[in-house]
Amino acid sequence: MSNVIPHSLFTDFDIDLFKAGKHFRLYEKLGAHLTEVDGKKGVYFAVWAPSAKAVSVIGDFNFWIEGEHPLNIRWDSSGIWEGFIPNVEKGAKYKYKIHSHHGDIKTEKADPFAARCEHPPNTASIVWDTTYTWKDKNWMKKRKDINRLDKPFSVYEVHLGSWMHKAEENRPLSYLELASELTAYVKKMNFTHVEFMPIMEYPYDPSWGYQLTGYFAPTSRFGYPEDFMFLVDELHKNDIGVILDWVPSHFPEDAHGLGNFDGSHLYEHPDRRKGYHPDWKSLIFNYGRNEVRAFLISNAVFWLDRYHADGLRVDAVASMLYLDYSREDGEWEPNQYGGRENLDAISFFKELNEEIYGSFDGVQTIAEESTSFPMVSKPTYLGGLGFGMKWMMGWMHDTLEYFKKEPIYRKHHQNDITFSMTYAFTENFMLPLSHDEVVYGKQSILGRMPGDEWQRFANLRLLYSYMYTHPGSKLLFMGGEFGQSDEWNFQQSLDWHLLEYDYHKGIQKLVAEVNNLYRNEPALHEKQFVSEGFEWIDYNDSENSVLAYVRKGENEKDDLVLIANMTPVPREEYRIGLPASGSYKLIFNSDAPEFGGSGYKIAKQYTSEAVEWQHRAQSVVLDLAPLGVMVLKKFKSAKKS
Incomplete structure (x- = not known):
C-alpha cells in the first residue's frame, strides 16, 4: 500500500494554462507545499517530469529510499507527478528520484520549485513555508510614484x-x-x-x-x-x-539541477546549437x-x-x-x-x-x-x-x-x-x-x-x-x-x-x-530619458577639453548649467553661453576641498552679460577648476528695463 495520498492543488483550468504556457503563478502549485488532507498534516509534492516512468520523493523522512513515497502521474498528459505525504514537516530534506523512459536512467533531482535549499555543496531541497508578515505597506503604496521613469x-x-x-x-x-x-x-x-x-x-x-x-x-x-x-x-x-x-539566459549542468531533468531535454533546448552556451559551459x-x-x-x-x-x-x-x-x-x-x-x-x-x-x-x-x-x-x-x-x-x-x-x-x-x-x-x-x-x-x-x-x-x-x-x-x-x-x-x-x-x-x-x-x-531626472532634457552649450572645445551643457526639468526654473574641465589645467576667464539671462549660483563643485579637491578658488555667484557667445545672446565668464565639474543654477532672472 502506497504511503502517498492522492491529492492535487491543480484545477483543470490550471492545467490548460500550464500546457498553453500561460500559467504565471506555478509556484502556488508545483513544488512542496505544507498543507492538511483528511485531517492529516503533511506536504503536497508536485513536479513536472513528462518523460519519467516513475517518480518517488526521497528524503530524510524515509531514509532516502526510493519507492517508499511514489508520486502519481496525472491523467491529463500534463506530465505532472503529484501526491500528499502525511507527517512530513517543515525543514524536511528531500529530492525527486526520477526513473526515465529514456535509456532506463535514474537520477536524483532537487525540486525546481524548492522554497529553500541546503547550503552548498549539499544539494537537497528543504520543505519550507515562506509566510512572512510584511511591514512595508507604506513603501508598497507609494512605490508606483517613486519608481516612475521620471524619478531618480x-x-x-x-x-x-x-x-x-x-x-x-x-x-x-x-x-x-x-x-x-x-x-x-x-x-x-x-x-x-x-x-x-x-x-x-x-x-x-x-x-x-x-x-x-x-x-x-x-x-x-x-x-x-x-x-x-x-x-x-x-x-x-x-x-x-x-x-x-x-538569470533566464542559461543554467548549469550540475547533476541535481534542471539539466536532463527527466532523462530528456526538458528545460534546455534539445538542439545544442540553441541549447548550449559555449562561453559559460551551460545549458540554454x-x-x-x-x-x-x-x-x-x-x-x-x-x-x-x-x-x-x-x-x-x-x-x-x-x-x-x-x-x-x-x-x-x-x-x-x-x-x-x-x-x-x-x-x-x-x-x-x-x-x-x-x-x-x-x-x-x-x-x-x-x-x-x-x-x-x-x-x-x-x-x-x-x-x-x-x-x-x-x-x-x-x-x-x-x-x-x-x-x-x-x-x-x-x-x-x-x-x-x-x-x-x-x-x-x-x-x-x-x-x-x-x-x-x-x-x-x-x-x-x-x-x-x-x-x-x-x-x-x-x-x-x-x-x-x-x-x-x-x-x-x-x-x-x-x-x-x-x-x-x-x-x-x-x-x-x-x-x-x-x-x-x-x-x-x-x-x-x-x-x-x-x-x-x-x-x-x-x-x-525628470527628463532623463528624453531629448528635451538635454542641450549642448558647447562640445567643440577639444583644445581645452571642456564640455558645457544644460540639463532641463519640467519647469524652466529648475534648469542646470554644467561645465566640465577634463584636464588638470585650470581655465581662467573662460566664457560660456547661457540659456537665459539672470543670476546664477554655484550649487556643486567636484573640486571642493571636502571631496579631496584642490580648493581652486571659483566664484559662488555669477551674473549673465549681454555678450553673444556660442550662438546665445547671454554669456558669462568664469574660472574652471582642474579636473572639475561645476553646476550652476539660476536663482534670479534679469531685471526688465
Whole structure:
C-alpha cells in the first residue's frame, strides 16, 4: 500500500494554462507545499517530469529510499507527478528520484520549485513555508510614484558575499546583519535602490550567483528565506528600492539541477546549437516550449510577489536575442526568415514584460543588453521588447576608455566622450559602472585613472560627476563609491580600511553628494530619458577639453548649467553661453576641498552679460577648476528695463 495520498492543488483550468504556457503563478502549485488532507498534516509534492516512468520523493523522512513515497502521474498528459505525504514537516530534506523512459536512467533531482535549499555543496531541497508578515505597506503604496521613469534611479550594486565580512569570524554578513548594516550605509550614501547580484541558490561560488540551481530559493549562505524577506523589508522601510539580478539566459549542468531533468531535454533546448552556451559551459532554456516559458515567467513573478522586489535586472539579454551569439559560422541555424534573431526569446521577453507590468504597480525591468537591438526599452504595443530600462554599455565603454587616457591626449578624443549623446535617447538608458568592469585584469575604476595620486582621485571625482549629470539613470558597483584600489575579489570583503585615508573619504563624500544632487534636482531626472532634457552649450572645445551643457526639468526654473574641465589645467576667464539671462549660483563643485579637491578658488555667484557667445545672446565668464565639474543654477532672472 502506497504511503502517498492522492491529492492535487491543480484545477483543470490550471492545467490548460500550464500546457498553453500561460500559467504565471506555478509556484502556488508545483513544488512542496505544507498543507492538511483528511485531517492529516503533511506536504503536497508536485513536479513536472513528462518523460519519467516513475517518480518517488526521497528524503530524510524515509531514509532516502526510493519507492517508499511514489508520486502519481496525472491523467491529463500534463506530465505532472503529484501526491500528499502525511507527517512530513517543515525543514524536511528531500529530492525527486526520477526513473526515465529514456535509456532506463535514474537520477536524483532537487525540486525546481524548492522554497529553500541546503547550503552548498549539499544539494537537497528543504520543505519550507515562506509566510512572512510584511511591514512595508507604506513603501508598497507609494512605490508606483517613486519608481516612475521620471524619478531618480541611483542603484548601488551589491554582491552579498563580499560587501562586508564579520572580521573576527572571517565570514560574510548574514541577511539579518545586512538588514541593519547595508540599509544604514545605502541610506547614508543617498542611493535610491540596491541591486543584488543573484541571490537565488547557486552551487559554485566563483559563478557569483549567475549559474542557478534553486530558482525559487534565496541562497542559504546568508540565512533563511524569511531573513532575506526581512532584509528587503528593512530597505523598504527606509525608502530604498530593491532590484534583483535575474538569470533566464542559461543554467548549469550540475547533476541535481534542471539539466536532463527527466532523462530528456526538458528545460534546455534539445538542439545544442540553441541549447548550449559555449562561453559559460551551460545549458540554454528552450524558450519555444510553453511549459518552460511558464516556469521562467512564474519565477520572475515569484520574486516580485513573494519577496516584494521592486525590479528585475535581466542578465545576458543579448545572448538570448541572437542565435549566433558567441558562435562561429556553421555553429548556429538561422530562424525561419533566414535571420540571426531568436524569435522564441523575443516573444518570451515581450510576454514576460507584459505580465510583469500588467500585474505589479511600481516595478521596473532592466535589460543588460550590449548590442544595438532596437526598442529594447520601448513598450510592446509599439513593437518593443517592453523593458523599462536598458544598460548603456556603449557609454560605459567609451567613457572608461576616455578616462584612461592622460589628459594631455584627451583633446584628440573629444568625440569619444560626446558620442553617447548621439544615441542617448533611443532607449531608456541606465549608465552602469558594474562588477564586470572591475574584474579579470581590468583594474578597479580608480586603478584606471591616470596621473599622480591627486590626479587619479580628481579624475575619479570628475568621472562620477560627469556620470551623474549625464542623461539616464545610474548604477555603481560597491567599492567604487570610496575608490576601492584593487580589483573586486568575491572571496573577501571590500577594503573598508581605505576610508581611514582622506582621498578615499573624499570620494565617498562626493558620491553621497552627487546622489543627493541627482535626487533633489528635478533637471537631472525628470527628463532623463528624453531629448528635451538635454542641450549642448558647447562640445567643440577639444583644445581645452571642456564640455558645457544644460540639463532641463519640467519647469524652466529648475534648469542646470554644467561645465566640465577634463584636464588638470585650470581655465581662467573662460566664457560660456547661457540659456537665459539672470543670476546664477554655484550649487556643486567636484573640486571642493571636502571631496579631496584642490580648493581652486571659483566664484559662488555669477551674473549673465549681454555678450553673444556660442550662438546665445547671454554669456558669462568664469574660472574652471582642474579636473572639475561645476553646476550652476539660476536663482534670479534679469531685471526688465
